[in-house]
Amino acid sequence: MSNKMFQVSTLQALVAGYTRSVITVQELLGRGSVGLGTFEGVDGELILLDGVCYRAQQDGTITKPALDVGVPFASVASVQDGTAFELGEVPDMDALAHELTCKVDEAFALNSLHVVTVDGTFEYVSARSESAYRADHVTLKDMLATTQREFVFEKLDGALVCVYHPEFMDGINAPGWHVHFLSADRTKGGHVFDVSLVRGSAVMHRIDCIEIQLPATAAFDTYSLIETSKEEVAEVEQGNR
Numbered sequence: 001m002s003n004k005m006f007q008v009s010t011l012q013a014l015v016a017g018y019t020r021s022v023i024t025v026q027e028l029l030g031r032g033s034v035g036l037g038t039f040e041g042v043d044g045e046l047i048l049l050d051g052v053c054y055r056a057q058q059d060g061t062i063t064k065p066a067l068d069v070g071v072p073f074a075s076v077a078s079v080q081d082g083t084a085f086e087l088g089e090v091p092d093m094d095a096l097a098h099e100l101t102c103k104v105d106e107a108f109a110l111n112s113l114h115v116v117t118v119d120g121t122f123e124y125v126s127a128r129s130e131s132a133y134r135a136d137h138v139t140l141k142d143m144l145a146t147t148q149r150e151f152v153f154e155k156l157d158g159a160l161v162c163v164y165h166p167e168f169m170d171g172i173n174a175p176g177w178h179v180h181f182l183s184a185d186r187t188k189g190g191h192v193f194d195v196s197l198v199r200g201s202a203v204m205h206r207i208d209c210i211e212i213q214l215p216a217t218a219a220f221d222t223y224s225l226i227e228t229s230k231e232e233v234a235e236v237e238q239g240n241r
Contacts, residue, residue, distance in 0.1 A: 003079045004209040005113050006031035012171045012225040013215070014038070014073040015140045015233055019133075021070020022215045025053050028071050034115055036161050036180040037074025039065060042143055043132035045191045047161055047180045048076050049117070054182060056189040058131040060151040062182065072215075075163050075173060077115045079205035083107070087118065090197040097177045100162060103204055113207035114164040120200025125153045125181045127190030128239065136219065140236050150193070150239070157184040160192065160200075170230070172212065174237050193239055 008022045021040045028037075029051065037046040045056040046065075055065045085103060090096045100116055128150045133143040161180045165173040179192040214220065 002209045003077060003205050003207045004211065005075060005077045005207045007173065007210060007212045008037060008071055008074040009215055010171065010212070010225065011073065011173045011233065012228045013220070013223060015228045015236060016223045016225055017136065017138045017140060017143070018215060018220060018223050019072045020215065020217065020219065021072060022213060023071050024067060025065050025069045025071060026067035028074055028076060029053060032076030032078050034079060034117060034161060035074060035076030036163060036178060037071060037076070040070030040072055041132035041134045042130055042140065042147070045129045045180055045189065046071065046074055047182045047189055049159060049161055049182055054186065054189060056129040056180070056191070058129050058147065058149050060127060060129055060153070060188050060190050062187050062189050075178070077205065077207055079115060082203040082205040084201065084203050087120065087197060087200040087202055089199065092196060093192065093194045096195060096197065100164070100177060104164060107206065109206050111166045111168065113166070113210060114204055115207065116162040116164070116202055116204045118160040118162065118197070118200045118202045121157050121198040122153070123155065123196035123198055125158070125192060126194040127151060127153070127181055127192050129190040137223070139232070141232055144236060151190070153181070153183065153188050156188070158182055158188070159184070160195070171225070171228070174233055178237065
């Protein structure tokens with residue numbers, strides 16, 4: 001049986017400012033058990049782990065959203081039969097991305113999608129989240145300039161949800177690794193900018209099928225998605241780093 005990715009909308013649409021609900025949290029939970037995304041109006045970071053949906057609020061604290069909350073963008077997967085491996089000390093995000101990409105390359109799978117979960121002990125996690133900004137045709141970059149807050153968690157256990165899209169899927173999602181964090185006690189989390197791992201246990205799932213649910217509203221067709229630049233995507237993904 002195939003591992004399948006279910007994606008809500010496209011990253012280009014989110015970056016261009018389409019942040020209306022496409023499906024609900026309840027519907028999303030029916031399409032996958034692990035993944036990441038955001039909520040209507042970009043009201044916090046979405047972390048889906050072990051079939052439970054969490055919201056990282058603007059200050060990095062975790063709540064569970066109501067089932068009827070809207071989701072404008074997400075990448076979630078139904079997975080099985082993953083490949084387990086151990087990670088030693090990983091000093092920063094670049095090193096983590098390198099380690100994970102090497103595992104993908106060793107599997108001769110750089111043109112496939114992947115979901116990796118890492119349970120570990122962290123020296124620090126540098127992350128962000130945001131509060132809702134409800135407006136049409138305001139770019140994600142401009143929203144985050146107003147609502148985004150950054151924070152650092154130090155010396156704690158937790159999990160990373162890491163989603164990989166190959167280069168040829170640029171626009172549908174960001175090529176490379178997109179990572180969210182959730183603490184072991186489920187009280188802290190967010191979109192990861194940088195991370196220092198002391199040690200961890202990882203499971204990698206290769207995805208060989210993707211379904212994309214596009215918005216059904218007429219408003220979606222008023223957005224010029226191809227004008228979204230790679231630089232703008234990189235900036236909202238990694239801030240000023």
